[in-house]
Amino acid sequence: MKEYQTITRVAGPLVFVEKTHDVAYGELVEIELHGEKKSGQVLDTSKDAVVVQVFEGTSGIDRKSVVKFLNKTIKLNCTKELLGRILDGLGRPIDGGPEVIPDEQRDVNGAAINPYSRDAPRDFIQAGISSIDGMNTLVKGQKLPIFSGSGLPHNDIALQIARQAKIGKDFAVVFVAMGITNEEAQRFIKEFEQTGALERAVVFLNLADDPAIERLVTPRIGLTAAEYLAFNHEMDVLVILTDMSSYCEALREIGAAREEVPGRRGYPGYMYTNLATIYERAGLIKGKKGSITQFPILTLPGDDITHPIPDLTGYITEGQIVLSRELHAKGIYPPVDVLPSLSRLMQIGIGSDKTRDDHRAVSNQLYAAYAEGRSLRGLVAIVGEEALTERDRAYLKFAKAFEEQFTGQGKNENRSIEETLNLGWKLLQILPRNELIRIEDALIEKYSKLLNLQFAG
């Protein structure tokens, strides 16, 4: 293996090396300085110069540092024994356990799933949370991010879903942390240990004080493990990626260091494609039993949903669960705002053969009614409640009850889909029956009898 001492420039996370042999694009690099070793990856290669991004940061690197090109790309040691392990952001064990003996080494960049080989997601996953199951149903193989903000309980929700989700018998969680604090990481691990979930989990940790550039690899490593478990061991894998905002910051840092023409708000123009190579690694494959369901978590800078990070994410993922600071302030947990939230795959995951025959109609009606109630609140602020009609007052009452009873539930409360839908019917009783235009009469009859409903008016 050839070594070079021809570093000409070090800038931010990048190292420029000259007079090398023909180095491959994407090749793994090792840089040795005074006995310490750092790893990196080739970002740009030509006959004259090579640009290397260094994962552990460039501090300490000087022109005498020795650069070694390893003639391989970044690979993860894959084995079923990964379950129960805690690894760092580059896939090295940090739990004091033994080295990982691989059954197979896999390129972490993966390859695109052939769209023709994909199988359509269709199986309902019960998360046990009404605002998700009832209104934004999760389906196996879906990628559904949580759009949150700093200080909101997104981690609690992710943990609750990981704990309660009914996905399948052979079930695993791949937990990928990017730039989260040590304290948060401890909480996750403790929770996993307490509930016994760690045995079924693989944890990859890139903490807030770990090098930012390493974050660019961490989600790919996690997803490589997930693909291996899903498609080689037929497991249903839930991947939690937190926090994707830290990932995007790292991407911006590299772009800036390379002096690229920036896109919106300084993020690189290729961020959409780059994020897609992460999010699209979810789904099902025809003829294979396993599945990958993704829960990326994003903290929205300034709660701004039009910021490039949530914006580009929303264009790739199959919907989004949006948390609301207002609901959180009202003491409602989980503070899921169902109006901007959406599950694109909901329609194929619900109905008489999946959940219940009234699911679609009830959720449409709840949506419409809650939206109406919410928009009336603005009016009340101006004209006072007295100026409203009786119909309008019923909607206001409904919206309040919906937030408190339907959206709100306990951190350990695991509601079945029947409970969720029955609760929906119960709340709809607040409205006059002729307001229920989204529900077929036959369904209203049926459930009025079954649940003994009395509509207002």
Add this chain to the structure above:
Amino acid sequence: MALGKLYRISGPVVVAEGLDAKMYELVKVGNEKLLGEVIQITGDRVTIQVYEETTGLRPGEPVEGTGASLSVELGPGLLSQIYDGVQRPLPVLAKMSGDFISRGLTASALDENKKWDFAAKVKKGDEVVGGNILGTVQETKYFEHKILVPPNVKGKIKEINSGKFNVRQPIGELDDGTKLYLSHKWPVRTPRPVKEKLMPTIPMITGQRILDSLFPIAKGGTAAIPGPFGSGKTVTQQQLAKWSDAKIVVYIGCGERGNEMTEVLTEFPKLIDPYTNAPLMERTVLIANTSNMPVAAREASVYTGMAIAEYFRDQGHDVALMADSTSRWAEAMREISSRLEEMPGEEGYPAYLAARLSEFYERAGRIICLGKDGIEGSVTAIGAVSPPGGDFSEPVTQNTLKITKVFWALDARLAQRRHFPAINWLESYSLYKDILSQWYIDKVANDWNEIRQKAMEILQQEASLQEIVQLVGSDALPEKERLTIEIARIIREGFLQQSAYHAVDSYCSLKKQYGMLKAIMKFRELAFQSLEEGTNLQSIISLDIKTKLMKAALIDEKNFEHEIQKINEQMSLDFKSVVGS
């Protein structure tokens, strides 16, 4: 073949030295022979965009020119196929490399072994020119594929044979020795020539109420569907692909979700074309270049789709082309342009963004085909746009709106209220409205345009009334105005809203659209009359018939005429019963 060596690799763009290549020539890059296209020539160096992942390429690896531009192969076997952005059939790639796409694969776009039954329509000695029909192949039970003389070929037929051929066997020959085949190649970036462009005077019926009734598109027209994420661009595009009365649909999944293509692939074969009763898949060609597939191939995918659409147009068919999403195409252009270190225009997009978009949409149109038969065909182009943050002032939306004649503005607020399709009726427009009005009079009803206009007026009135309501509450309005708001609500919720997932509601014939709107207008007339006669507003709006009217969308086509008549009769009776109360 020209041979050069790789000099530099940086993402999807590579530079080669010593390669004698033409602009836009197709080249094979590296030891793995990855597909690429020349996009810049500077002295001895050529810049190439590579359609596959470039990790592992090294300087010094060979680069080989092919002498040809990026082309599609056009002939029988296109229908119900699914291709990537450079027309490689994905099912064949899956056979070659498994569930994940590996690199350096090449596959023939059309099945080379399948034999087609060719029936010649010309004979020895006939003079033919480009676009002439040589004969036909029954491609599916419902589709007769016309075999064309390639656009730039002409001469006298020396030999032509009917019989069973595959696409590699000649079916005949011209006097000058040119061999004729069932298929031919066409460079994707070059528009296929036509004899004459025509005015678009026939609407493309989509079965979607808000589109057909309020903002119609013409066959051969262009439309843009911009909208933030979650506002239903893809569902709208898929509804158009399912229900529009085009003969052929080319659906380009350009940088979008893999699962969406899977949805199309699993759903379409099960759906029946309401016009021909054939499975929908049999009239569809899919181009799938999902967001995680290489970005350069995404840039090419819209051209690949367009060339295929034009080919079917040249056989005399109405073709609908859906591109979802053109923003991803523009972003691919931006990414490549930034790697070329070109001077960026607005928001980092290349300065030629507007030119590329207009060139693309100009390839749509209703035309008279080349050749002696003078047959008509059309390509209708509908592009989804994904503006960042839902902001329509961004360059891709703006440059698209400059060219397209129909604007279906998707609105996040409507989507949040689950008003689907979330097309904003105040912002959207169709410049074909007037040119198509005669057709609606001839084919649907004499008063179609008046009713449509009336509905638009009510919606406009409602918008200004709502502004007042936001300030003073609805109780402060006179009863007449409150009734207008109520009528507008019936139009919005009972007519404009349409469920793509409801078996009956998903498609709505023009007859049914007319019947529904007409009944709503009758309700309006009776309601105002009744109000003037002193009836209390509350008793008018709590009439049961109103709920029935709002659920009319769910009546199936077969019973509709009968049921709507019942509703109309009931309406007259009900209003009589409340007079003065």
